[in-house]
Amino acid sequence: MNLSKRVSHIKPAPTLQISAKINELKAKGVDLVGFGAGEPDFDTPDFVKEACIRALKDGKTKYTPSAGILELREALSEKLQRENSVQYSPSEIVVTAGAKMALYLIFMTVLEEGDEVLLPSPYWVTYPEQIMLCGGIPVVVPLKEEKGFVLSVDDIKPHVSKRTKMLVLNSPCNPTGAVVPEEELRKVVEFCIENNILIISDECYEAFLYDGKRFVSPASFSKEAREITFTVNAFSKTYSMTGWRVGYVAAPAKYAKVMADINSQTISNATSFAQYGALEALKNPKAKEFVKEMKWTFERRRNLAYQLLLEIPNISLVKPEGAFYIFPNLSAYLGKLGSDIKLVEYLIEKGRAACVPGSAFGAEGYVRLSYCVSEDTIREGIRRIKQALEELS
Template sequence: MSLSKRVSHIKPAPTLQLSAKINELKAKGVDIVGFGAGEPDFDTPDFVKSACMQAIKEGKTKYTPSAGILELREALSEKLRKENSIEYSPSEIVITAGAKMALYLVFLALLDEGDEVLLPSPYWVSYPEQIMLCGGLPVLVHLREEEGFVLTAENLKPYITEKTKMLVLNSPSNPTGAVVPEEELKKIVEMCVEKGIFIVSDECYEAFIYDGKKFVSPASLSKEAREITFTINAFSKTFSMTGWRVGYVACPQRYAKVIADINSQTISNATSFAQYGALQALKDPQAKTFVKHMKETFERRRNLAYELLQEIPGISVVKPEGAFYIFPNLKIYSNKLGSDLKLVEYLIEEGKVACVPGSAFGAEGYVRISYCVSEDTIREGINRIKTALEKLS
């Protein structure tokens, strides 16, 4: 009796593993600074909680359509039109159990055995695992620190083959915080249109772009771009609703119908009352103020983390333009210990500070630091990293 070949390669998400380890240490009374969590430290706003509880009281606890409640899809259609300049009808939107499920459903709907998927690296930990689970082959497009980890059309060209089926775009990026400039995005999209390559656009961090820059959805760039793009997002980051598991995919109707059908045969639908909370997040007049406050807070924290990391001898760091992560290069120290995993273990044991190893994102020698913590915690944590690294010098 053996497991399927499909799951023989799969690994647990290291970010969730690290969060579990941090919580375990804290429960034992260990004073540890955790930079591992990929979720805002803000509570879900009360207006979202209240709408969810009201939905429960009103008995909105039964099955919903597999594509999600119509009111939420209508509100998302309006949001995408106003904020992203993309016209999607409600029938072209499917509500899923988080953006992670939306990604998986798209891969499942489009990939056949051996199809190649262009995956800029460093990448979010779940992309390659999901692609392989669906029979695809991740083709890593290596990005350079010297170029700010920004994807370009020139980067992509050498990796395109007859088997290339899709490109995964994540801008702003997890783990680097890199943002693809609009002019470069246009070139990438035009190349994909010309060569018939699908674009899977993970836009979960769209609300968090700094220095006055604006977010651009690939599907908004042309009619042709809209036809090949799967726009994926969630309420997790923007409204601090990570545990609610409400995400969505917007795409041409012929694909949306299939994705909704897969949804119906797997999870049936995203949690009914959570969908009503998400609906309120889009409708409530307080929402814009809440998101603006989060963005301004994260931008201040980014600036602080960047300044403090620059003071540590022997490392280099790119200033992130979005998301809420910073990705310093600690190769000079990880090489002394043999790997970035051993470096992270050392930082936990010696410095009582937890980061995620860059190898989890396809970038050995780096670490991901999430600045979803207070400014005092950022100062304390990075000071602990500095002190611990000095002992290795």
């Protein structure tokens, strides 16, 4: 059987592979600490679950409009205006099966064969795969650890060509936790406006900024910024609804209509009753306290993980400003093993601690640890990593 050219490069998501490996070993009784999963360890709030159950009991189990139920798009329109200072009508919002599907719809809608997409690195593992699936070419924009992995307009300029179509922004960033300051973000957006470069703003971690930092949506800067920006978000992280698979994209009407049409010809619509759970997450007054508690918990865990990792010899580390990942540089320990993939395998086998290799994110020599685990688990897991690295050296 001949596979199509467009899938010849495709690889499974390393983050999901690591999670599967952790679950497999734990099922066999192996005492393993897992830092792999990028999902909150909080349960989905009961008021969200109850809204979904009500929807099921009320028979809301049929097809919905391909763009999503109107009530949810209206609530998202209000949310974007209230929290992000950007105005999108319900007709400019498409509800999707998670943020991954939102991204895929965007790439499918705008990319022609050979179009280039600027991709700051380290990057989330899914971006380059989806870009290539849709005929585009990922153009890696390397970011420096000594600058905190923070994107600047000067990082972008050398990589722009006549074929540049789009820039992917992810701030706070998975895997580094880096946050682009508002002043620099404005410069990046203005540069994209001047050079006719579209922007994807992946805002899935907007709720998790620390040290008093404030989230800013690129589309909020000006009318021109709004016209070139695809604002992407999901309910997965903010409301701990990863398995529900409800995300959304907000964009000018000419794009939103096409993305809704692609939805209609592929998945039809995001799951009907899950959409009602998402609607409750936006409407219920208890949601603010739930999100506030998660943020406070993750900030405390970040501080703990950062301090403990600093105690490991021969590593360097940037303190994350958002999201819930930390990205230490362990390249000093690669000598005997040769790659960060081998290092991760060693940490699983010898240290009984699992993380994700940095090469999956375009950064060889690093590892990503998710601190979506208890403080006791963070202490024990980093103790195991430290001990395994000491034995290795």
